[in-house]
Amino acid sequence: MARALGRLRPVWTWGWRRHLGSDALRQQELKSSFSMKAKMPPCDFSPEKYESYPYEHMLKIRKQNLFPTLVTCYKKPLLLHQGHMQWLFDYEGRRYLDLFAGVATVSVGHCHPKVTAAAQKQLGRLWHTSNIYMHPAIHEYADKLTALLPDPLKVVCLTNSGSEANDLAMLMARLYTRNFDLICFRGGYHGASPYTLGLTSVGVFKPSIANGFGCQTTMLPDVFRGPWGGSHCRDSPVQTIRKCSCSQGCCEANDQYIEQLKDTLRTCASKAVAGFIAEPIQGYNGAVQYPKRFLQEAFRLIRERGGVCIADEVQTGFGRTGSHFWGFQTHDVVPDIVTTAKGIGNGFPMAAVITTREIANILAQIFHFNTFGGNAVACVVGSAVLDVLAEDDLQKNSEEVGTYMLLEFAKLRDKFEIVGDVRGKGLMIGIEMVKSKDSRQPLPAEDVNQIGEDCKDMGVLFGMSGIYGQTFRIKPPMCITKQDVDFAVEVFQAALMRHLEKTSAK
Structure with missing residues (x-):
């Protein structure tokens, strides 16, 4: 019984308050958390104006002229236009923190000047x-x-x-x-x-x-x-x-x-x-x-x-x-x-x-x-x-910023029951999502994808994969900073809260 009650504590102690008839308080906490929007770190780079085909025409070409194996992330696929170091910009000028680096490919930064x-x-x-x-x-x-x-x-x-x-x-x-x-x-x-x-x-x-x-x-x-x-x-x-x-x-x-x-x-x-x-x-x-x-x-x-x-x-x-x-x-x-x-x-x-x-x-x-x-x-x-x-001493940056990132995400593992494991070394990190820590059963891929969607909408791009589609992959350009990490962790926490709000309302 003590172990079961202990499992209620990590999820922001919401479970305790719910059993005490404090549902309204719980909902208020959730709403206030969403009002505190994570602040994106500054960037002194301005993207060029997008001048190619309209978005809908791009979707039409992709459907008609490209192999169907070229799958995209997100319900509304991103149309990216430009990159600068750890940042990506879409066709409308929106900026995103890139934590996936083109599938762990961009090592020193998008369009590094040298x-x-x-x-x-x-x-x-x-x-x-x-x-x-x-x-x-x-x-x-x-x-x-x-x-x-x-x-x-x-x-x-x-x-x-x-x-x-x-x-x-x-x-x-x-x-x-x-x-x-x-x-x-x-x-x-x-x-x-x-x-x-x-x-x-x-x-x-x-x-x-x-x-x-x-x-x-x-x-x-x-x-x-x-x-x-x-x-x-x-x-x-x-x-x-x-x-x-x-x-x-x-x-x-x-x-x-x-x-x-x-x-x-x-x-x-x-x-x-x-x-x-x-x-x-x-x-x-x-x-x-x-x-x-x-x-x-x-x-x-x-x-x-x-x-x-x-x-x-x-x-x-x-x-x-x-x-x-x-x-x-x-x-x-x-x-x-x-x-x-x-x-x-x-x-x-x-x-x-x-x-x-x-x-x-x-x-x-x-x-x-x-x-x-x-x-x-x-x-x-x-x-x-x-x-x-x-x-640029990027190996050292990988160690220092990567360790900081691992420890910060591990704090969320200790707070949220659905965050089963945080692991990795340097800037090669995985966050495995579960139904519960005791069972270690994978969180359904549709839930993981929706959390990723919410993170994207708030300006952070995660990778999502694993045998069951249950793991967030973090492999950013190695020029990422601790300030960027703080932003990413805030966004991920907000997305987890939103997921819990939706599931508790069902």
Whole structure:
């Protein structure tokens, strides 16, 4: 009984007052909360006047001339016109704080002036030759990028997207090991190309045709939603509210999830495997983190079976996790292959596979060619992004502002029963919504979407995904400030209050 009553307290003590006949007081508190509108931080940038097609004509074109797979967020899709650092502007000049960064892609800020200037200068010099010729940009960029990786990861192949990079990593793993089976996590997203669909273990991406030959999934070591987890499992300023009885230096959840991986290797894979791929923090699935030592032990098991270990850094790379430049470094491991995209080009289409000389040499046995990989403009953009990351100290900003954001959102978890988990590291954050903390059952996607709609109407753009559509994803441009965080938290709190008001009125 005490536990049940304790559950009433976090929701602003409304439950207590309702039982005491204070419904009117509760409604008054809600209304006053909406009158205190969150104040958007100032911005000294003014967007250009929108001069393209009218909104309704844009909708008509989208319906008639674009693939139906190009889905949009929000009931009334946003028509965006311009971006500046952490801000986006729609066709009517409305300003939005961008907490999703084009799906974790805009790393240093929308239209960062230094990156923009570098691209403009290169466009006036040389657009494209393909890599059948030498040009300075690809060599300079390869030198700068590989300098940021530990030995022996010093050979890079440039591609155009994360799916392409993971395609190539799969090919290299199989050619190098002469094995076929690849192991991946349930809930992982590694691309939607025909080859990478085998690694992507999210049902909505799976077509009803044969796909994914030789790809075996293993249980996701999710310490919030999975069968095991406690209050000290993950590398995050915010832990789960699940209690833990582990002794010092021991993680029972990690041991259980490792046993599940061993079981997968015993039952679903051949004796020798090609490799294992993992995101250091799962992206699409809502910033899911694993027990701290899991990847160390997983890498050892895979290498014992002759496989290589692939770190998918498409979302976690380039300082986003704050404490380290690469996500795999937060797990104290060195993979055999690293794939990256998204933040590498701040929105420009480019990606990379970085590996050892020994593994890279395997491609010399076949003819491998990528027309646009290593494009001159892409390499100049990538180089400028690396410069800005260092000059603006954005990795440090990710750590400081990201930690602040995690702790502020964790306060809302402690106040609202439907906020089940707040997790992440740096500026890669997930807020998982539940029906109740005890059940951990996902809040219905339609409710999550409506909360996101309300946040958008108040000027903040969240990502929304997860296996059940239950998680808000926060991966903003890494130039975001603590003042921006305060605004976002106020807006999110107001949206949660509005949701509770609607549900209590039913």
